[in-house]
Amino acid sequence: MHMFEYFDLSRQGLDLDSLSQEQVAIDVRDLTLTFGNKRALHHINMQVPKRHVTALIGPSGCGKSTLLSCFNRLNDLVPNCVVAGEVHINGRNIYHRKEEVALLRRQVGMVFQKPNPFPMSIYENLVYGLKIQGIKDRRTLDNAVEQSLRDVALWREVKDRLFESALTLSGGQQQRLVIARAIALQPEILLLDEPTSALDPISTLTIEELITQLKEKYTVLIVTHNMQQAARVSDFTAFLHQGHLIEYSDTDRLFTRPKEQQTEEYITGRYG
Amino acid sequence: MQQIKLNTHISGRFNLELENLRNSVLTMGGVVEQQLCDAISALRDNNRALAEKVMLNDLMVNNMEVQIDEECTRIIAKRHPAASDLRLVLAINKATVDIERIGDDVERIAKLIVKGNLPVSEDIKNGMIATGNHVMEMLRQTLNAFARMDADAALTIHIGDQEIDEQYKQLLTQAVAEMQQDIDALPQWLDILWAMRALERVGDRCKHVCEYIIYLVKGKDVRHISRQAMQEKMQEHR
Numbered sequence: 001m002h003m004f005e006y007f008d009l010s011r012q013g014l015d016l017d018s019l020s021q022e023q024v025a026i027d028v029r030d031l032t033l034t035f036g037n038k039r040a041l042h043h044i045n046m047q048v049p050k051r052h053v054t055a056l057i058g059p060s061g062c063g064k065s066t067l068l069s070c071f072n073r074l075n076d077l078v079p080n081c082v083v084a085g086e087v088h089i090n091g092r093n094i095y096h097r098k099e100e101v102a103l104l105r106r107q108v109g110m111v112f113q114k115p116n117p118f119p120m121s122i123y124e125n126l127v128y129g130l131k132i133q134g135i136k137d138r139r140t141l142d143n144a145v146e147q148s149l150r151d152v153a154l155w156r157e158v159k160d161r162l163f164e165s166a167l168t169l170s171g172g173q174q175q176r177l178v179i180a181r182a183i184a185l186q187p188e189i190l191l192l193d194e195p196t197s198a199l200d201p202i203s204t205l206t207i208e209e210l211i212t213q214l215k216e217k218y219t220v221l222i223v224t225h226n227m228q229q230a231a232r233v234s235d236f237t238a239f240l241h242q243g244h245l246i247e248y249s250d251t252d253r254l255f256t257r258p259k260e261q262q263t264e265e266y267i268t269g270r271y272g
Numbered sequence: 273m274q275q276i277k278l279n280t281h282i283s284g285r286f287n288l289e290l291e292n293l294r295n296s297v298l299t300m301g302g303v304v305e306q307q308l309c310d311a312i313s314a315l316r317d318n319n320r321a322l323a324e325k326v327m328l329n330d331l332m333v334n335n336m337e338v339q340i341d342e343e344c345t346r347i348i349a350k351r352h353p354a355a356s357d358l359r360l361v362l363a364i365n366k367a368t369v370d371i372e373r374i375g376d377d378v379e380r381i382a383k384l385i386v387k388g389n390l391p392v393s394e395d396i397k398n399g400m401i402a403t404g405n406h407v408m409e410m411l412r413q414t415l416n417a418f419a420r421m422d423a424d425a426a427l428t429i430h431i432g433d434q435e436i437d438e439q440y441k442q443l444l445t446q447a448v449a450e451m452q453q454d455i456d457a458l459p460q461w462l463d464i465l466w467a468m469r470a471l472e473r474v475g476d477r478c479k480h481v482c483e484y485i486i487y488l489v490k491g492k493d494v495r496h497i498s499r500q501a502m503q504e505k506m507q508e509h510r
Contacts, residue, residue, distance in 0.1 A: 228352050255354045257491035267354045270280045 014049055016236060016249060021091075025050040025189055025219035026071055031085035033066060035078065040066045042243045043085070048236075053211055053220045055234035055251065057227060059271060063243040064223045068191050071221065072108040073101050089189070106133075109182030113194035115174035117166035117181075122158055125166045125177060129185045148180040151217070152210055172203025176210065183218070190214060192222040196229065208233050227267055231255045239263045276356050276421045276489055286351055290360060293343055294419075297364050297371070300336040301415040304375050307333070308411060308474065311381045312404035315397070323385035326378060333375035340368045359491060363484040367418070370477040370484075374411065377470035377477070384467045391457040392464060396446055400468060403439045407474045410436065414478040414485075423489035426482035427506060431499055436475035443468050 014023065026048040033041040041063045048054050056064040066075065073094060075081045086093045094104050106129075118125050126148055127141045135141065145162065149155040154176045158169070166177055175195060182190060192211070196204040211233045214220055224230050230237050231251060238248040239262070247254065247263045258264045265271045278294065281287045307326050314323040344365045347353060353361050381404075384390070390397070410429060417425040447468065451461045486494050486506065494502045 227354070231352075231354070256358060258355050264355050265280075268357050269282050269286065270277070271282075 014052065014235070014250075016047065016049070019047050019049055023049050025089065026221075027086075027088040028070075029086040029088065031067075031070065031083070031087060033063075033070065033075065033084075034080075034082045036080040040243050041070075044245050046238060046245060046248050048219065048221060050219050051215055051217070052235040053215050053222060053233055054236045054238065055230035056221065056223045056238050056240060057225075057230050057266075058240035058246075059266065060225075061242075062240040064238075064240050065193055067240065068193055068221060068223050069110075071189065071191055072105050072110055074110065076101065106185050107187050108189045108191060109185060109187040110191040110193065111175070111178050111182055111195050114198050115171055115178050117169070117174050117177055119165065119167060121163045122166045122169070122177060123162040125181050126184045129181065133185075144184050148184040151183050151214070152176040152180040153206070153213075154180060170203070172199050172206055175199060175203070175207060179207075179210065179214075183214075187218065189219045189221065192220065194223055194225065197225060204229075227255075239266060241266070276360070278360075289343075289347055289351070290353075290357065293340070293347065293364055294360070296336070296340055296343070297368060298415060298419055300333065300340065300368065301371055301411075301418070303329070303336070304333055304371055304378065305408070305411055305415065307375060307378045308404070308408050311378045311385070312401060312408065314382065314385045315404065316401050318385070318388075320386055320388060323382040326382035327386065330375050330379045333372055337368050337372040340364065356488070356491075359488045363488040367481045367484045370480045374474050374477050377473050380470040381467045384463050387460075387463065389460065390464065391450075391454055391460050392447075393450060396443065396450065396464075399439070399443050399446065400471065403436065403443065403468075403471050406436055406439065407471055407478075410475055410478045414481050417485055418481065421485065421489050423486045423506065426485040426489075427503065430479050430482040430486075430502070433475045433479045436472060440468060440472035 024047045028044050028046045028048075031041055031044040032039065044067060056067060058064050069075050070083065070087060071089070071094075075083065083095055085095075087095055089104070089107065092099065118128060120128075123145055126145045127135075130141060130144055146155060146159075149158065154173060157173065158177075161168075166174065169177060175198075179190070179192075179195070195211075196207050199207065208229065211220055211222065215235075222230070222234065234251045236249070237251045237254045239246045239254070239258075239260075241262055247258060247260045249259070254263065255267060258267065262271075278290050279287050281290075307329055310322050310326050313319065314326065344361050347361055351357075392400075410432065413425065413429050416422075417429060444465075447461070447465060451458065454461070480495075483493075483495050486492060486502075490506055492505050492508070494505055497505070
């Protein structure tokens with residue numbers, strides 16, 4: 001039965017089961033990943049919607065960071081890592097042998113747990129990737145710096161000290177700088193691996209606020225240990241356990257009426 | 273179907289908090305049940321002293337509601353309950369409102385007895401006592417279903433409310449007939465009608481609590497839908 005909606009409450013209306021091709025940013029098809037003889041991901045199938053925030057949650061070692069790094073092929077660097085199955089981004093299987101990894105990583109930016117600015121000025125941090133791409137025009141670079149700093153709400157704080165070392169920034173500012181650095185390359189997808197676990201509560205809230213704004217332009221995937229954070233910032237949540245995707249649904253539902261007993265036990269703090 | 277397990281959190285304190293919260297609702301329910309029982313005894317025996325005691329005790333029920341509310345707020349703020357825990361806190365939060373109102377309904381019946389001088393026939397009085405006993409049984413079963421988190425029992429109780437509605441209608445018809453013979457006593461009759469209505473309302477409020485039990489156990493909102501739709505919804509897979 002469908003009830004008439006009286007209030008425009010903050011629900012997002014996308015239905016995971018009926019996404020159209022244009023709404024999908026990442027299409028994971030039967031992805032299995034093994035390190036040596038240890039299987040880290042088992043037959044993962046999921047579609048990550050465009051311009052929404054999707055959170056990956058699960059206990060330590062469940063494979064959520066491994067899954068995240070599959071999306072820009074960071075696991076390629078791990079010895080003995082074998083990937084089977086397909087990951088489609090923009091209609092291309094990124095594990096196809098002809099896929100250019102450098103190009104992929106421009107489209108899919110990544111931010112890690114600990115802020116890792118390069119030991120150079122704020123400005124240089126932001127234009128580093130662009131310069132590697134061969135962009136030298138001063139005005140283009142200046143614009144990219146300002147735009148990406150504005151996107152992460154850091155512009156006002158640092159506009160007068162762009163040529164100071166990035167290491168003089170606070171932890172929260174550094175993390176926003178690193179996100180700005182990823183954004184400067186104009187990626188389509190941003191992967192955030194525990195982006196706030198090294199930050200204080202206020203910086204954490206700033207980043208969370210930033211994440212909800214970023215989804216207007218980017219598809220955001222976030223791995224987090226903090227379930228309340230997943231509940232606060234994400235539109236969709238995937239729960240992984242021992243390399244299996246146990247449940248993937250919209251966050252409102254997952255945190256109020258999960259389908260699976262395992263999800264229930266994990267999000268209510270009964271897992272262990 | 274998933275089972276609701278209260279005592280299996282990693283945090284022992286959280287277990288204790290939820291368990292205590294649930295127990296306090298059951299205690300509150302127990303007090304209201306006794307109140308209803310006393311009010312009906314007072315009606316049967318025309319016992320004013322007992323009715324006065326019922327009116328006095330309602331203050332306790334009111335305070336219990338406030339206290340349980342505070343605890344729900346505290347748990348939501350500090351524990352961020354999710355899934356079945358969240359549903360438990362919400363269900364309790366709502367159930368206490370209805371249980372407190374049952375207390376108010378019972379008080380209304382007690383007030384009638386304290387005022388005294390009822391113009392009703394033995395027939396109507398017996399009818400009210402019978403409905404009262406029926407409603408009391410419904411409340412008892414509702415609290416049991418809550419204690420056991422038994423959604424199927426809740427559904428059965430919910431459906432059973434029809435009988436109380438029937439009894440209420442019969443009482444009304446009878447009352448109207450007697451009232452017409454006794455126009456002078458109209459003010460007293462109004463009080464009597466209110467008391468009958470209060471009995472019927474207790475049944476409705478039990479029904480609401482049953483809906484919260486189903487929400488708690490099944491995660492399904494079954495308010496404001498037909499009994500048929502309710503049964504179907506309960507069968508659906510989550």
